[in-house]
Amino acid sequence: MTPAVLADLVRSTALAVLADRGLDTSVVPESVTVQRPRNPEHGDYATNLALQSAKKLGVPPRDLATWLAEALVATDAISSADIAGPGFVNLRLAADAQAGIVRETLAAGERWGTGDAMAGLKVNLEFVSANPTGPIHIGGTRWAAAGDALGRVFTAQGAEVTREYYINDAGVQIDRFAESLIAATKGEAPPEDGYKGAYVSDIGAEVLRRNPSALSLPTEERHQLFRTVGVELMLGEIKSSLHAFGTDFDVFFSELTLHNSGTVEATVARLKDSGQLYENEGAWWLRSTEYGDDKDRVVIKADGRPAYIAADIAYFADKRKRGAQLCLYLLGADHHGYIGRLKAAAAALGDDPGAVEVLIGQMVNLLSDGKPLRMSKRAGTVLTMEDLVEAIGVDAARYALTRSSTDSTLDVDLDLWSRRSNDNPVYYVQYAHARLSSILRGAGDLGIDITGSEVDLALLTHDREGDLIRTIGEFPRVVRSAAELREPHRVAHYLESLASAYHKFYDACRVLPQGDEETSPLNVARLQLCAASRQVLANGLRLLGVGAPERM
RNA sequence: GCCCUCGUAGCUCAGCGGAUAGAGCGAGUGACUUCUAAUCACUUGGUCGCAGGUUCGAGUCCUGCCGGGGGCACCA
Numbered sequence: 173m174t175p176a177v178l179a180d181l182v183r184s185t186a187l188a189v190l191a192d193r194g195l196d197t198s199v200v201p202e203s204v205t206v207q208r209p210r211n212p213e214h215g216d217y218a219t220n221l222a223l224q225s226a227k228k229l230g231v232p233p234r235d236l237a238t239w240l241a242e243a244l245v246a247t248d249a250i251s252s253a254d255i256a257g258p259g260f261v262n263l264r265l266a267a268d269a270q271a272g273i274v275r276e277t278l279a280a281g282e283r284w285g286t287g288d289a290m291a292g293l294k295v296n297l298e299f300v301s302a303n304p305t306g307p308i309h310i311g312g313t314r315w316a317a318a319g320d321a322l323g324r325v326f327t328a329q330g331a332e333v334t335r336e337y338y339i340n341d342a343g344v345q346i347d348r349f350a351e352s353l354i355a356a357t358k359g360e361a362p363p364e365d366g367y368k369g370a371y372v373s374d375i376g377a378e379v380l381r382r383n384p385s386a387l388s389l390p391t392e393e394r395h396q397l398f399r400t401v402g403v404e405l406m407l408g409e410i411k412s413s414l415h416a417f418g419t420d421f422d423v424f425f426s427e428l429t430l431h432n433s434g435t436v437e438a439t440v441a442r443l444k445d446s447g448q449l450y451e452n453e454g455a456w457w458l459r460s461t462e463y464g465d466d467k468d469r470v471v472i473k474a475d476g477r478p479a480y481i482a483a484d485i486a487y488f489a490d491k492r493k494r495g496a497q498l499c500l501y502l503l504g505a506d507h508h509g510y511i512g513r514l515k516a517a518a519a520a521l522g523d524d525p526g527a528v529e530v531l532i533g534q535m536v537n538l539l540s541d542g543k544p545l546r547m548s549k550r551a552g553t554v555l556t557m558e559d560l561v562e563a564i565g566v567d568a569a570r571y572a573l574t575r576s577s578t579d580s581t582l583d584v585d586l587d588l589w590s591r592r593s594n595d596n597p598v599y600y601v602q603y604a605h606a607r608l609s610s611i612l613r614g615a616g617d618l619g620i621d622i623t624g625s626e627v628d629l630a631l632l633t634h635d636r637e638g639d640l641i642r643t644i645g646e647f648p649r650v651v652r653s654a655a656e657l658r659e660p661h662r663v664a665h666y667l668e669s670l671a672s673a674y675h676k677f678y679d680a681c682r683v684l685p686q687g688d689e690e691t692s693p694l695n696v697a698r699l700q701l702c703a704a705s706r707q708v709l710a711n712g713l714r715l716l717g718v719g720a721p722e723r724m
Numbered sequence: 725g726c727c728c729u730c731g732u733a734g735c736u737c738a739g740c741g742g743a744u745a746g747a748g749c750g751a752g753u754g755a756c757u758u759c760u761a762a763u764c765a766c767u768u769g770g771u772c773g774c775a776g777g778u779u780c781g782a783g784u785c786c787u788g789c790c791g792g793g794g795g796c797a798c799c800a
Contacts, residue, residue, distance in 0.1 A: 211743070220742060223780065233780075257743055258780060303800075343800050427800095455798050466727070466796070473798040480800050505794045508728045534729065535794070576737060580730060581793060588736085588749085596762090597748060603762050611759050653740060665738055668747070679755095679764045686758060702759095724762065 173249050173269040174276065174645050175217065179206040181250075182219050182261075185243045190229075193239070199228040206263075208642060212635070215254065215262030216270070216642060222259040233259030270638065271629030271697075273645040277704040285647045285711050289655060291330035296496035297323050300414070300421075301338040304406045305349040305367055307556040308413055310536045311504050314582070316557065317573035317717070318533065319502045320419040321660035324715045329655040334496065336423045338487065341403050342431055343480065349406075350399035353379060357387060357398075375405050413557045417566060418717040430486045436478050439486040439521075440471060448520040458485075460516035463525065469513050485517040492523060500658075501530045508532045531658055533578035539585040564589040564596075567718045571598035574716050575664040597668055598718060601709065604671035606724040607678065608706035613722075614684050615699050620691050622699040631697045636677040640705060643673040647708050651715065660716070667712045674705050 173181075183204040190197045201224065209218045222240055226233035234255055241253035241261050249269035254262045277284045299319030302312040323333045340346070352366035357376035362368050379401045380386050386397050407424070414420065430436050440456070443449050449456045454474035458481070461468050471482045491499050503510060511532070515525040538555055560569050563586055572589055575597065576582050589596060615622060632641065646666065654662040683698045685691050710720040 205740085205742090207740080207742080209743075210745085214743070218742085220781095223742080227780075260743070340800060345800055453798085457798095470798045475798075477798090479798065505729070507795080509795055511728085532728065532794095537793090580737075583736065585736080599762050600748080603760080607760055607763080609760095614759055649740085657740085661738085662740095665747090668738090672747080675763055676765095678759080682759070684759045724760075 173265060173272050175206050175208075175649060178217060178249075178263075178265070179204045179219075181247065182206060182221060182240075182244065185247070186221055186225075186240055189239050189243050195229055195231070199225045208646070209262065212639075214256060214260070215252070215264050216638065217263045217265070218256075218260050219263070220260060222261060226259060237261050266630075267633050268630040270641055271632050273641050274629050274632070274701055274704045275625075277644055277707055278700060281707060282711060284707060285651045285715075286328045287330065287648055287652050287655075289329040289652050290326055293331045294495050294497045295326055295331045295333045296336055296491045296494075296499045297326070297333055297502070298336045298338055298500065299502035300419075301340070302410065303340045303345055304403045304410060305345055306369070306406070307371060307558065308410055309557070310538055310555050310560065310584070311533075313417070313557040313560055313569070314536050314573045314578070315502050315504075315533060316414060316417055316419045317570045318578050318660055321570075321574045321663070321716050322502075322655075322658060324717065325651060325655045325660050325663065328651050328715060331655075334423060334494075335419075335421045336425055336491075337421045339403075339407065339424055339426045339428075341426050341428045342483070343427075346399060346403060347395070350395050350402055352376075353398045353402045354387070354394065371406075371409075375402055378405055417557055417561060418570065425487070425490075427483050427487070430483050430490070431478070435490065436482050436486045439489055440478065440482055443471070443485070443520060446520075446522070458513075458516065458520055460513055460520065463516035463519035465512035465516040466509070469516075481513060481517065484514065485521065488514065488517055488528070489521055489523075492527065497527065499528050501528070503530060503532055505532055505534050529658075531578065534581040536573070536582045536584055539583055540587060567602070568596050568598050570716060571596075571601075571664065571718050574660055577659060577661050599724075601667045601671045601713065602719070602721055603724055604674045605706060605709045605713065605720045606722060608674070608702050608709070609722040611683050611702050612699070612706065618684065618691070620684075620696065620699065622696055622703060624696070627696050627700055628693050629697050629700065631694045632701060634677075634681055636673075636680045637698070637701060640670075640673045640677045640701060643670050644704055644708050647712065654715075663712050663715050667709065667716075670705070670708060670712070674709075677701075 183200060186200050186204070187197050190200065200221070204219060204221055206217050206219050209215060222233045222237035226236050229236065237255040237259040241255055244250050244261065244263065245253040249266055250263055251266045252264040256262050297319060299315045300308065300312050302308050308316065323335050326333050348363065348366050352362045352372050353376040355362050355366065356373040357380050362372070379398055382401065383397060386394060389397060440449070443458065444456070448459055449471060450459065455470045456472035457468045458471050459468055469481050470479045473479050488499060501510070501514065511530040514530060515528045518525045518528045564572070568589055572584055573582070632638070650662055650666040654660050681698060683695065683702055685695050713720040
């Protein structure tokens with residue numbers, strides 16, 4: 173019996189109890205809380221329903237709890253129901269009912285943990301979107317890991333996710349990038365505010381290799397060539413880094429196409445027509461304060477060129493046109509000022525600002541020897557995604573970056589994470605998977621068939637077995653809350669608790685028959701528990717994009 | 725000044741309004757002739773930044789203050 177089914181049982185039992193006594197059944201919430209108490213003496217599960225409802229009913233909470241407990245213990249699935257504290261009802265499941273979780277997990281397989289909380293919802297998930305003027309640095313890497321995991325979690329809840337990367341290939345940064353490439357190719361120093369670093373020379377050289385006469389072109393044509401080809405090459409490297417990192421996008425959307433196709437212009441015209449823009453000091457302003465922004469924003473600059481936000485608005489409109497019901501933006505903390513204007517932009521278009529959701533992720537500090545590494549993208553002293561992967565590996569990097577809430581600034585100590593030891597929690601989780609794989613291989617070698625449906629899972633009565641089973645049962649609601657709260661780090665945290673429950677079980681409970689022993693029903697039941705545990709570890713690690721090794 | 729975010733063990737971080745606040749690392753002691761010791765058990769370690777408020781119940785929600793980080797462009 174999963175917690176969700178148990179919650180339904182508690183709810184229906186409570187409704188019946190109240191109805192019997194002629195009390196108001198409407199005080200029972202739609203969704204009843206059933207949680208796993210921290211203290212094992214408080215049972216397998218506990219519900220606070222009596223505490224929540226007592227006041228509204230005018231009944232002492234302990235009386236209500238007593239009635240509920242009496243009715244619950246009369247059901248087959250529940251072996252005991254005790255009243256504790258101010259009015260908790262502490263429940264223990266019958267072994268057979270509890271073991272049903274194992275059966276359900278094995279039956280669901282890869283689908284265990286999926287749900288329909290976001291069924292059919294079309295989500296546009298935009299993340300990373302780093303300028304194609306250099307490699308992805310550590311901040312973008314955090315989003316690559318967390319955003320990708322979030323996309324996987326959404327998909328597990330039935331959402332239709334489009335992973336999107338917005339390419340800022342218009343604007344002055346790109347011009348500076350092109351000029352930097354040209355300077356590097358000519359062996360000159362980069363222009364002021366230009367880009368430095370070996371990659372600039374490399375890309376410049378590659379542009380020249382493809383177009384040997386590039387440097388002798390007229391200035392404007394030369395600029396265009398380096399700009400176009402340079403961005404293409406840089407983007408190619410970015411895509412390749414992301415792919416190696418296990419993060420693939422469905423759409424790479426070019427800002428330039430919005431300008432070139434006239435979409436930006438058309439969107440601005442639409443805003444002007446609907447009176448959302450006004451002219452002041454030669455520029456056109458969006459009345460974004462009317463929709464909650466801090467200040468009005470310039471959309472068309474006094475020089476007649478569109479400001480960055482103009483393309484943003486057009487881009488949002490394009491996403492909606494393509495069917496996105498929810499447009500999620502994953503931005504760094506240095507962009508938090510965008511929330512107001514993006515929502516205002518949606519409202520100004522006559523759209524629902526609720527379709528815009530911005531997640532702000534805090535910065536990553538890199539430490540070496542406990543000392544912070546200062547980085548400057550323009551100076552070329554950057555720790556890139558590829559550097560990080562080279563230093564600690566994809567699995568460790570993804571895990572390190574998805575393990576913590578994106579609300580927290582994160583310290584990544586390269587020395588610590590580069591130690592390939594159990595300092596790294598990812599090994600703890602992966603090791604559990606490898607151990608389980610080894611046991612299941614062993615069962616295969618012994619010719620034990622663990623697939624039988626007649627296996628008596630009610631034999632799993634050891635404390636460690638019960639704890640492991642209940643932990644497995646938590647997985648679906650962990651995934652669900654990770655999706656609803658947009659907090660994929662909950663999956664990582666859960667996996668560590670699952671690995672811990674498994675390692676403790678392994679320590680206390682022999683799984684395979686020893687020596688010449690006959691295979692007992694308990695061996696088979698435990699093997700099913702192992703198979704279920706391994707399934708959940710694999711499913712969870714996949715949500716994080718981290719490998720589940722069979723051997724370590 | 726205004727906005728966002730964080731403040732929990734020596735360090736890095738979890739913590740869905742619930743009961744005696746957790747994990748890893750660090751420090752210490754044990755456990756492999758037996759399914760993977762990258763593991764397990766035990767010990768050490770806390771005014772959950774401070775002060776109010778809401779609640780049967782607050783690390784969690786609200787307000788104020790203190791401290792760290794990040795923003796507050798006709799840059800992108």
